[in-house]
Amino acid sequence: MYGTVVRSAPLIPHLYRVVLGGEGLDDFADPTFADSYVNMFFLSEGAAYAPPFDTEAVRDLPREQRPYPRRISVRSWDQSARELTVDIAVHGEVGYAGRWALHARAGDRVQLRGPAGDFSPPEDAEAYLMVGDESALPAIAACLEAVPAGRSVVALVEVDGPDDELTLDSPGDLQVAYVHRAGRTEPERLLVDALGGLRLPPGRLSAFVHGEASSIRAVRRHLLGRALVDPSMLSCSPYWHRGHTDEEWRSIKKDWVRAMTAEIP
Structure with missing residues (x-):
């Protein structure tokens, strides 16, 4: 399966919509979950093949010639127009996904597989909390739109600065708080420190916590250690790790997640 770029443009300086x-x-297929994603396959410069290609055949190529798969959140799927919208975090020429989004032009093709996912705001929750950074902002935005009407929901988002604040909407009773990373020390503390200063809505809370590994680990420890959310109502996943390339992070992610989970099961 592959998609052809119809249009692309920056939503905010560090988030591009394709x-x-x-x-x-x-x-x-119509995505089932609010946090649905697709695996997109990005090619190294000078690759001798282009989408659509046989994903099994390219596995026999040397590592530097094989495509680099990345999970990208589905922002929306327009069934009638058959158009798939993805929002991708961009930080210059860093990372295969961000670099591709930065240079994507109409007519470009990208191979993909999916969709898949595992989270939608649960109906039996009385309130909702969404926490993350730019990498999780597309999933957070999609999940906010799936919150039942009128229920309390808080979104806490870390971005580089004021220009990266994206307007978020929800049928729920939405409170949005942004924290800015630029010029701050200990960036892994920004979200958890801000969370400690928020008044969370009362009732059975569902929490969606995704983004940079150290940041979401601290948030997870805060929420579970203070019994603010039941473990069964917490969706927590590290998308990337500060100081590591994509490939370095992929090589240690399973062990890292296992250690994070063992802290507070």
Whole structure:
């Protein structure tokens, strides 16, 4: 399966929206979960093949010639137009996904697989909390739109600065708080320190905590250690790790998540 770029543009300085369409999405299924994602396959410079390609055949190529898969959140899927919208965090030429989004132009193709996912705001929650950074902002935005009407929901988002604040909407009773990273020391403390200063809504709380590994680990420890959320109502996943390349992070992620989970099961 592959998508063809229909249009692309920055939403905010560090988040680019890319809309995919074309016949390569004829078999794309309607996403089931609010946090649905697709695996997109990004090619190294000078690759001798292009989408669509045989994903099994390219596995036999040397590592530097194989595509680099990345999980990218589905921002929206327009069933009638057969258009898939993805928002991708961009920080210059760093990272395969961000670099591709920065240079994406109409007519470009990208191979993908999915969708998949595992979280939607649970109906039996009485209130909701969404926490993350730019990498999680597309998933947070999609989850906010799936909150039942009228229920309390808090979104706490870390971005580089004021220009990166994105307007968020929800049918729920939404409170949004942004924290700015630029010029701050100990960035891994920004979210958890800000969370400690928020008044969380009362009632059975569902929490969606995704983003940079050290930051979300601190938030997880805060929420579970203070019994602010039941473990069964917490969705927590590290997307990336400060100081590590994508490939370095992928090589240690399983062990890192295992250690994080063992702190407070």
